[in-house]
Structures are given as structure tokens and as C-alpha cells.
Amino acid sequence: MKQQKSSSNNGQGASSRAAAAAALFQVLEKGESLSVALPHATNKLSDADKRLASAISYGVLRVLPSLNRLVGAKLDKPLKGQLKVLHYLLLVGAYQLYCLRIKDHAAVSATVEAARTLRKRNHKALVNGILRQLLREAPSTDESQQRELPDDPMQNHPRWLFDTIQADHPEHAKNILSENNAHPPMWLRINRRYANRDEYLKQLQNNDLAAEADLQASDAIRLHSPCPVEKLPGFAEGYVSVQDRSAQLAADLLNVNASHRVLDCCAAPGGKLLHLLERDSFEQPVQAIDIDARRLDRVHENLKRAGLSALIHCADVAATNDWWNGEQFDRILLDAPCSATGVIRRHPDIKWLRRAEDVSELASLQRQILDSLWSLLKPGGELLYATCSILRQENQTQIESFLKQQSSASLISISAEQNTLQLLPGNYNGDGFFYARLKKVE
Structure with a gap:
């Protein structure tokens, strides 16, 4: 698996390797998202070291099973407890040797020294020995100064996700799995x-x-x-x-004009909201709601940077008495909480943080939000249902079920050829995304 170019001038740089190992430990052992773990692990590093720690962390998560197989074969027994962080440091070292354009001696030297940074100086010899053994047995570098990783039967995906992608998209599964391990534009x-x-x-x-x-x-x-x-x-x-091009399609598909009363539901971090406000000067303030106060801080920051404004609610959309004044909306954008399986190439930790049971729970939550919002929509109004998922349970199946049970809902075709729009990772160089346009019958 070929990975993005990075570089290092010498054998220094232990801090960036240690930060990457620490971030990976938080993601894979503590269930923390990489977007949270990485800034915390790198907050004292130089910009150059931050970039290298980020490249390594994202890269390891893209090809985790292949790296685990390489490292695990060299360990007499698994590293556990307080030594577990060294397993992730070894993954960091293996990733550099196979996938980054860093000189072998520099990668080994910096990674070994990172054991000291992680307060495991007594285990530097272990790290050094395993990395040098990996290097002796590694294939030769190719023309791009990288090495080919061993194949993984599930293309570096967990079994449940591999099987679901195969079932939902049998004709496109191979390409989806490949795109999920690629670097996004x-x-x-x-x-x-x-x-x-x-x-x-x-x-x-x-x-x-x-x-x-x-x-x-x-x-x-x-x-x-x-x-x-x-x-x-x-x-x-x-x-x-x-903002990815697939996400930008929401502003077109919502079919708004300046006179409409508009609600953006599950709005954080605010990209689609800003897009709407950049395109139209609305006669009434666009309203946006999200239950996560911390993520709404991003919305406020983005609005301020763009010189725009909206009426923001921090609330549970289902608790309408807490935030809704009773006046229905002409247009509702529901950017539904989902598995985010369409944006794995941007967030490779999703592969390892999501579980099969999460999808059913998310589908149930999506339906609850849909039901709650439907009464807020005017007769003749339109709701755009969107997810960054590629799984049928959250997308086509969700909409088909809603239409069967909600007699006042009808589907507006996306185009003459498509009733709904399912974009897969890599389509038009964009992320995986799903859109369905629903109209409330008058």
C-alpha cells in the first residue's frame, strides 16, 4: 500500500514518533477519535513535527492490520499493560520503514529514541531489535523509495465493515475498500x-x-x-x-430561495450552513440546531470568520418545546448523525472505532430525528436527508421505510435517472455521501 511522501533530515525527531504512538494508543485502546487525540499529543511540538506525527498516525490507521501482522510476528508475546504503548511505537517504526520516504537509519534511530520520550528507556533495545529485524527481512524499496506491505485479506478493514460493503455494493466493493485507504484530495x-x-x-x-x-x-x-x-x-x-465537493451538493439540492424559512439540523461544524448563507441573503434568519455545545463553538467561529450570522440552538431537536416557536419551516436540511463510512479516507480511525451494532443504533436515531422534524415542515415544504455514509441501512433502507410509514411524505427525484443520490468514495474525486429529497404533501 503506497502512502504519502514525508521526510526527515536526520535521526532526530523522537518527539514526533512518540506523539504518534501516544495518539494511536488513545484511539485504539481508549476509543478516542484521532481528531481529539492527535492535537493533545502534539500540542508542544514544532509545526514540522506535528505534520510528521499526523502523517504517521493517519497512515498507521489506514493499514493497521498489515502493520500488526508484521510487528506481531516479531514479538515473543504481546505487549500489555504499561508496555502496550510500545506496540504502537513499533507500528510507527514499521510504517516509516515501509511507507514513508525517510532514510531507514533515521526512522529506526528516531523511533528507538522515542521509547525514552515515552518513559520506556529500558525497552529501547527491544524496539531497536524488532525494527532492525523488520528491516533485514523487508522487501527492497521501489522507484518511489517505499516498500510493499503484505496483503491483507480484508484490505485493512474490520470484518464487519468488509462484509457490509461487499453486501451493500458488490460491484463497487473493491474500489470502495481501496479508496478508503487512499489519501483524500x-x-x-x-x-x-x-x-x-x-x-x-x-x-x-x-x-x-x-x-x-x-x-x-x-x-x-x-x-x-x-x-x-x-x-x-x-x-x-x-x-x-x-469542504469536500460531495458535501457541497447539499446547497443545490435543498432548493432554497431568499424568502424561505430554513432549518439546518445537526448543523455542527457548520460547513453546509455557511454555504447556504454565502449563496443567499435570507429574509428571515436561517436557524441551526445541534445537541453538541462544543461542536457548536466551531459553528460560531466559522460564522465569525465568514462575517455571517444565523440563529443557533443548542438543543435536542426532539425536545421542540425547548427551542421551537411553533412556526413551521419551508426547508429543512437534516445532515443526519451516521456511521461516517463515506469519509474513512479522511478519518481512518472510523474503521476501528465503529462497531456493527453502532449502525443499527444510528439508524434508529436517524428515524427518531426524521419523525420529530416532519411536524416542523410546512405542507408543500421540502426536507433534504443527507448522510456521509455508504451503508444501505442508513440511506436507501431508511428512506424507503420512512416513505412507507409516513403518508404525507413523497420522494422528489434527484434527477431523471436517480430517485436518490448515493455517492461512493472516489466518485468525482469526492467523499461518499447520500442524499434524498422529501416533500410534505399539501
Whole structure:
């Protein structure tokens, strides 16, 4: 499995390797998301070390079973208890030797020294011995200075997810599994209030940033190579935001105009909300609701950066007495909580944090929210149901069940060819996403 280029100048850099091992320990032993664990583990590192720790952590999670097989075969017995973090340090070392363009001696040296950083200095010899044994037995590097990892029968996915993808998408399963282990492209969303897409493409070109426009999502631009947001012209002023092209389709499919009373449900962190506000000046404040106060902080931050405003509710959408004034909405966007199986390439920890039973629980929650929202929709109004999932139970099956049980609901076709829209990872270089448009019969 080929991975992204990274580099190291010398045998130093133990702090970045130790941080990656610590973050992986938190994810895989404590069930913490990588987006939380990694910033905590790297908060005292330089920017360069943060980038390397991030590249290693994400890479290990993409190919975890293959690395576990390599390392496990060299251990006389599993590392447990206080020594378990050393297992993750060995994965960090193996990933560098196989998948990163770091000189072998530098990778080994820095990883061995990281044992001291992790307060396991008495086990440096163990780390050194196993990594050098792996290196002796590893295949030769290819033209990109990387080594081929051993194949995994489930393409580095847990059994339940591998089987579900095979069952739900038999014709596309191989490609989905491959895409899930790939690095995602960086997509931008233009803020129409400040610039049009063609103008911004010229600005990117003037800054030596190669990019191209998407053919379907009207505000989307794909960078040929990812870059720090600080390098994007006008980012700090809100001229452009980072958002995948599949997610950007929500603004088109919601079919809004400035006179509509609009609700964005499960709105955090606010990308789709901002997109709506950037495109229209609404006569009434757009309302947004989410139950997670911490994630709503991101919504407020994003609104402030973009110079926009909305009426924000921190509440359970089902507890309507706590936040709703009784006036129905013309349009509702339900970005439903889901398994996030369409964005695994952006968040590879999802593969190891999700369980099969989670999907049924999420499907039940989705249905509860759908039922609660339906009474908030005006007759003749439209609700756009969206998930970043590729699983039928959360998508097609969910909508089919709702239509059977809700007599006032009808399905609006996405296009002449599609009643609903199921995008799979890699379609149009975008993430996996699902959309269904529902209308309330008058």
C-alpha cells in the first residue's frame, strides 16, 4: 500500500514518533477519535513535527492490520499493560520503514529514541531489535523509495465493515475498500459574496497552486496537491473554505430561495450552513440546531470568520418545546448523525472505532430525528436527508421505510435517472455521501 511522501533530515525527531504512538494508543485502546487525540499529543511540538506525527498516525490507521501482522510476528508475546504503548511505537517504526520516504537509519534511530520520550528507556533495545529485524527481512524499496506491505485479506478493514460493503455494493466493493485507504484530495468552496470561481482559480494560479473546478458542485475547486490553509488567498477573510465537493451538493439540492424559512439540523461544524448563507441573503434568519455545545463553538467561529450570522440552538431537536416557536419551516436540511463510512479516507480511525451494532443504533436515531422534524415542515415544504455514509441501512433502507410509514411524505427525484443520490468514495474525486429529497404533501 503506497502512502504519502514525508521526510526527515536526520535521526532526530523522537518527539514526533512518540506523539504518534501516544495518539494511536488513545484511539485504539481508549476509543478516542484521532481528531481529539492527535492535537493533545502534539500540542508542544514544532509545526514540522506535528505534520510528521499526523502523517504517521493517519497512515498507521489506514493499514493497521498489515502493520500488526508484521510487528506481531516479531514479538515473543504481546505487549500489555504499561508496555502496550510500545506496540504502537513499533507500528510507527514499521510504517516509516515501509511507507514513508525517510532514510531507514533515521526512522529506526528516531523511533528507538522515542521509547525514552515515552518513559520506556529500558525497552529501547527491544524496539531497536524488532525494527532492525523488520528491516533485514523487508522487501527492497521501489522507484518511489517505499516498500510493499503484505496483503491483507480484508484490505485493512474490520470484518464487519468488509462484509457490509461487499453486501451493500458488490460491484463497487473493491474500489470502495481501496479508496478508503487512499489519501483524500483537498476541496475548496468559494464564498460567492467575495469572488466567483473563475476569479479565484486565477488567484490560485498566481500563487502557484494548481487547481480545477468541479463539473457538478458549482462552488467547488479541487487542489491538485493539498496545502496549508494559510497559503490560500483570502482564507482568513472568509473568501474560501475547505469542504469536500460531495458535501457541497447539499446547497443545490435543498432548493432554497431568499424568502424561505430554513432549518439546518445537526448543523455542527457548520460547513453546509455557511454555504447556504454565502449563496443567499435570507429574509428571515436561517436557524441551526445541534445537541453538541462544543461542536457548536466551531459553528460560531466559522460564522465569525465568514462575517455571517444565523440563529443557533443548542438543543435536542426532539425536545421542540425547548427551542421551537411553533412556526413551521419551508426547508429543512437534516445532515443526519451516521456511521461516517463515506469519509474513512479522511478519518481512518472510523474503521476501528465503529462497531456493527453502532449502525443499527444510528439508524434508529436517524428515524427518531426524521419523525420529530416532519411536524416542523410546512405542507408543500421540502426536507433534504443527507448522510456521509455508504451503508444501505442508513440511506436507501431508511428512506424507503420512512416513505412507507409516513403518508404525507413523497420522494422528489434527484434527477431523471436517480430517485436518490448515493455517492461512493472516489466518485468525482469526492467523499461518499447520500442524499434524498422529501416533500410534505399539501
